């Protein structure tokens with residue numbers, strides 16, 4: 001009896017059928033758009049009953065099942081007598097999570113909640129976003145990936161290894177959900193700034209997609225985390241008896257690209273061309289090539305190249321209110337010339353050239369990059385990787401960051417090196433000597449890899465810095481003033497960007513959409529925020545921010561003729577908001 005499947009009507013008790021049809025956005029637009037009739041009439045959903053219902057994370061409500069539901073769904077006796085509201089459940093869980101001192105324990109508690117009761121998991125995450133983001137995302141997710149083998153209980157996401165070569169389409173069909181809208185895929189080779197974590201990188205797509213739902217409003221069942229396992233060069237993992245991945249060195253070259261090609265075409269074949277694929281934490285040597293290869297045939301973007309670029313550009317646009325002038329008046333210096341560094345640099349150049357008559361080649365000359373060998377200059381051009389070549393300007397060779405700061409005199413210093421503590425006291429003091437208000441971004445993740453801490457940035461500049469970091473830092477008090485560091489993390493951008501692509505039925509990502517996303521984010525910074533020295537709006541408002549980003553991105557998709565959703569909604573912000581997943585429980589009749 002416990003596993004009886006019942007057809008249930010869920011109408012009367014649903015306050016706003018429009019926002020809850022199908023539990024999320026999927027039924028409100030695109031191929032799966034429900035008919036207008038369906039939007040206003042009660043809808044039907046199949047929910048297992050009894051014991052099976054309690055173990056189905058998509059429908060389980062635990063103690064929140066009402067007396068009536070307990071009767072109609074064979075739950076009598078399977079639950080203790082008390083009936084709780086979702087709010088009370090949330091209160092209890094937040095108390096539990098706060099009682100854990102070790103961040104990883106909080107992470108495990110959150111993952112267990114996701115496996116048990118998905119709606120409650122998202123309610124917690126949405127209502128407590130500033131507190132829980134560092135738990136399910138950077139920095140704790142980094143540690144979770146490092147220890148994934150030991151904390152691993154139930155698999156999340158889809159693992160596609162070399163063993164599945166030739167069978168990837170079948171593997172995709174093993175996934176229980178059919179209507180996938182967003183895939184985040186990694187091959188685990190460069191997880192945050194932590195390096196090659198092989199198959200254990202799965203924590204990243206899982207975490208990113210949790211943010212797609214909580215911050216962006218994409219329905220959880222439309223999200224698919226994927227890890228491609230071609231081996232790992234991390235000897236520690238290969239020697240670890242608990243390692244969960246393929247125990248071999250990484251496949252490269254043709255073997256690697258053939259597997260990726262099979263994956264990309266299987267995705268398109270199985271889900272159509274409107275499924276969004278977000279590349280995440282690939283190593284430089286594959287990231288640029290994969291993006292170049294697939295951006296003209298698939299709906300793809302690389303979060304580390306383009307998402308990070310868009311969030312940084314937003315912060316820079318916003319900072320002009322504090323610094324004055326235009327982007328073209330500034331000089332930018334990067335430490336790190338990989339995906340994030342060159343991606344940000346290119347988007348800044350694109351914005352400068354689109355806002356002025358300056359050709360992009362000229363705009364690039366305002367931007368300088370330092371890599372592990374020193375300042376990138378034209379005399380190094382022959383030996384440079386292709387993605388660094390546009391940044392090789394005329395200058396004498398310089399080997400240290402400090403020398404580069406002194407010679408280039410940047411107003412903006414951005415760290416994307418993946419190496420912690422590289423913005424030394426000398427470097428930060430040099431920035432403060434050149435600029436009344438230096439702008440410094442220490443973007444590498446997690447916190448251990450940040451180029452400097454918030455405390456260091458504020459004290460070494462005597463409180464004059466405008467500071468942001470990739471992983472969160474607490475507000476810092478200096479000389480009686482409270483400084484609030486910004487979190488220049490792509491988490492501000494990818495949920496809204498992706499949501500905008502999905503709700504417009506976009507078929508390709510265009511650079512102008514990234515600029516549109518940056519402008520939408522920058523527009524959310526108000527005078528009240530500027531007065532506190534902030535260049536990013538608080539994350540507490542992230543769903544509203546995401547709706548604006550999504551609307552701007554969708555508008556651009558329509559303008560560029562890349563959107564397939566018809567007709568174009570008149571008010572895209574309202575439309576985006578109406579499509580967002582909400583985690584409140586539904587009533588089962």
Ligand SMILES: O=C([O-])CC(=O)C(=O)O
Nearest residue numbers: 138192193304445489490
């Ligand atoms: O995941 C994050 O926090 C930001 C990011 O993409 C990275 O560092 O690779």
Ligand SMILES: [Mg+2]
Nearest residue numbers: 280281303304
């Ligand atoms: Mg990343």
